[in-house]
Structures are given as C-alpha cells and as structure tokens.
Amino acid sequence: MAFLSSRRRRARLAPELDDQDLGRLLKTLLATTRTGTIATTDLCVAQISRLLDQDAGDWDRRTHRMGVLADFLAESALARSWAAREPYNADALVLYAWAQVARARSQGSPDDVGDATDTCLRAAELAPEDPTPWVALLAVARLQRWEQPQVFGVWNEVLTRDRWNREAYLSMLGYLSPEEGGTRIQVLEFVDALSARMPANAPCAATELTAQVMQYHSVLARGGFEALVARNHWSHAMAAQALDRVAHTWAQPGFLRHARALADLNLLAYALMAADRRREAGPVFEAIGGVVTAWPWQAGGDPLTEFDQAQRRATAGL
Template identity: 35%
Template sequence: MLRRRPSPLIRPELDDHILHRTLLELRPAQQLHGLGAGRSSPLWEPVAELLRATGRDWDRRAHRVSVLAQGLPAVVSERWAADRPDDGDALVLRAFVRSARAPAEGDSAVRQAEQTCLRAAAASPEDPTPWLALLSLMHACAVPVRDAVPVWTQAVERAPWHRAAYHLLLRYLSPRGHGAVPDMMDFAWQAAFRAPHGSPIALLPVAARVELVAHRQDQTGLAALGEGGHWNEPRAVQEIDTALSRWFHTAAAPHAEAVIDLNVLAFALIRAHRPAEAGLVFQRMGRHMTRHPWALLPEPERTFRYWRDQLTGRRRK
C-alpha cells in the first residue's frame, strides 16, 4: 500500500518551536481584533516575553528578532517602542523592521533607520544584534564593503564567531552582493580554519561555494545541472570534509539556524555524489527544508523530498 510521506516543512522560524508558537499566538489577534484591539494585554507582550526569555543567547536572539521583524506587522514594533521607549528589546526589533523597509522608502527613511539601529545599540551596549540590523541596511543600500567591515567588527567583538554576523559579511562579499569571488572565498576559508572546533563557521566555505554556483548560474541563466563540477574539485572536497569533521560530527549543541546549515551541507553532499554522508544530514534535519540552496535546482521541493526519502529509507511501500 502506498503511504504518503510528510511534505517538506518550509518556514522562516525553522525548528524554533517556541518562536513558531509566538507567531501563531499573534496571528489570530491580528485577524480578529484589528492588530490587537480588544486584547486585555498589549499586542507586543508575547514578543517581549519571548525575547526576555532568549536572554544573552545572541545567536538565537538574532534569529528570533529577524523572523519577528519579517513576520509581524510593523505596527507591533512601533507600538512596543512607543509604550516602552527605553526597552532594548523593543528598540532592536524596531531597528530590524525599519532597516528592512527603509531602502524602498528613500533616503530619509534610510537615515531614520540608521539612527534607530544606533539608538538600539546604545540602549544595549553588550548586544551585537543592532549592529546586524545596521549591516543589513548597509548591504541593501550598496554601501562599499570597506565601510561595512567596521560595523561587522562591532558585532563580532561582542559575540565572537557569531554565525549570523559571518554569513551577513559573506553575503556582502559575494559577487551577488558587493564583492568579488576571491575575497569571498578567502574570507570564508580563513574564518573556517580559525573558528573553534564545533562552530558552524566551519561550514562557511561550503556556503561560499553555493554562492559561487548561484552567481555563475545567474550569469549563464542555466540551472545547476550536470556533473556538478564545482563540487568535485579538490578544494571543494576539503571544504565539505572540514564542515563534516569540525562541525557536523562534533558534539556541539544545535544553534538557532542549524537547519539552514544542514540544508546547505546536504545539498553540497548530493552535488558531490556522497549519498551515504548526505543521508546522515537528512536524518538530522528531518522535514525542515530551506528554499536556498535547493532553488538552484529544478523542482526544488520535489528534489529535496526525493533525496530525503531515498537516503533515509522513507520510500513509499
């Protein structure tokens, strides 16, 4: 008898179930009460509780703030900041919201967003998260890399080996951003080999190679088909081996965006024709799929599901 396998689970909150519940809690209020009208408590209260509970886990804080900024109406952060003008959590959420919207709204909005980021940083001097909001704003506004590096430095001085900070700068250095291939690859390699054992930064060269493939695909307009020569070069083999030995096979605790890194690693192993190792990665990430990097291939969800089912014994019976 045929058994329907679970479809891939694609959501910005990844496997953060607490964040998922918070978003679900707020969505009915938005639909039924006009963004919280008639609630006995402020609409932003669940968000405040979530970020307060996150504490100084800077890695998870960056992930949660970023997803909340994307998933909630801007009025939530504005009301929270208006009700609690000195609250560092309220200010950093507003910084992310304004940084995401400002580039499309013109120079005045960009300047205002920049000031919001700096105010959030001043309110929480130990927090790297406002500097990530500012770095994202600079990337969206095509500020030269040399001017962005000091902002990145502010973040990593507060949280060494902060995954989101390294991936933001990698995106900046990408030829699809504002950099060039040699700079991107050199940054990724140096970071990976200096990072502590168990750090997800070990995967950075693999993420950079995905960026390289995406860049060349953008140039040619062709899907990433064929033998996947990018992944069989000796240096690519070393990059994957480093990610496996220095991160995947360690006893490091899962980080907030581990699902993203697992998808990148599974993709690379499939393209490098290493199915046995890819199967171990698929087992760990389960149903959780991210659109990047699978969107580089035709029918990404079908491709993800095919390899997941083939390599984890989940074929229909």
C-alpha cells in the same frame, strides 16, 4: 509510495527551526492579529517581549529570534508601534529597524529603510553589550552597499560582543560577494581568515560551505552549457574539501548546538546532493527531521518539492 507520502507530509517550512517557543509565538501572533481587537498590539508586544527576555545573554539565540520575528513582521505595523510606544526599549528598536530592512529587501527598495540606521545606533546606546543592534545595522549597511571601511567597522562591533555570530559572518559573506559589489578573491580571503581560527562547531561554521553553494548557484545562473556541467563545481579541490570537513561531523547528535543548526544541516544535505554524494546525505536528512529552510532549496524551484525529491534520491541510494 506510502513511505514517500508520509515523508512528504512531515516535511515543512519552519523559519523558527527547532525553537519551539518561537514557533508557538509565531502561531500566537498570527492568531492574535487576526482577531482585530483593540488590545491586539498590547498582547503581541507582551508576547514578544516575554520571549526575548528568555536567556537574555544567549546572543546566538536572540539573533535568531530577532531575525525570524523581523521577517515575520516585515509587512506589519506592529514593530513600528512597539518602538513608538517604548522608545527606550532596545529590543523594540532593534526589531523595528530589522523589520524595516526585511521589508525593503522583500520589496527590492534598498533605500527605503527609513530611520533604521539611527534606530540601531540608539538601541546600541541603550544596550551596549548586546550585538543585535549592530547585527541589524550590518543588514542596513549591506542593503545600502556602504563603503567597506564602514561595513567592516560595524562587523567588528558585532564580533566584539559575539565572536562567532552566525548572521554577521553570513552578512559579510553576502556583502563581499561579486553579486553585491565585492569579488571572488575577497570572499576567499574572508573564508580563509575565518577557517584558520574558528571552532569546528561555532555558530558561523557554515560560512565556508555557504560560500561554495553561492558560487555553485552563480554557475547555475549563467545558464547554457555552464549550467549543465555545474555539478563539476563540487569536484574542484576547494569545494570538495569544504564538504569533506563537515560531512561526517555536523549530523552527529549534539555536534552543532547553535540556534540555526538545522539551517546548516539543510545546507549540507543540499550540497551533498548537488555533489552526488547521496549515501553521505542520508544521515543528514535523518537529522533534519523534515524541518526545511527555503534557502538553498528554492534555487531549483519550490523548496519543499526540491527537498522531498532530494530526500527520495538519498533514501533510495541511487
């Protein structure tokens, strides 16, 4: 039991994943905003700007950092203040627009995104090579259920700048899902088209497995008998093949190198346990190292509790 308790203490929700610089910034922002000093906004802006200036051409990491910061600042006035102070700073504009989307999504008010569309387009003009203004605009389009030609137009703008942008592919997957107005056929066609040409370790490599977990969750949500036999989903050819393609490669050291690799490993561990492939899940949990993502674990309740219980079962080899 001491071993299990030690495991439980190490497991933690960490939106920054293994990005230590981003993690330190989140802690500093939290501490700084609590001081209530007059210079709080200036201090926070300087810290955020410094981080975003690192590896400016690493679009994958910038997208990760922008998304995490937007969620973190969704209920704060900081992003708005920065954009108002520096209306010609593309980073400030993107963060403000993305934070508006995060707030509207959390409050269940899709129409309450203010001037996010115009803000994204201004940022795109200021930083024409940067995909993040278009990633943020894609989030707006998804939230407001724009027509498909418009959404695909925005998506193509992202891909022109960052061919395998993880956030863009997952946004399109959500937009095309039956839960958001698309169809299962559209999801399958989208995943098939991607899988035919995507490198095995691309940042968007989790798109196919994400689609399978989303379908599994939709079965669970129906309740009743279907929920009781939902595990059968993973015995179907497409779901089993999606797991087979990644189960023995993703956990290998250095195979996944993108910024949200740990999120993909959480997804893989969850899917393997849902499919009762516990022996294969063990090395994946080891690779995760206790860094837990809320999704998909939260589908069953508290994500840390769900993660710990799954890890125990995998470790016990039951």
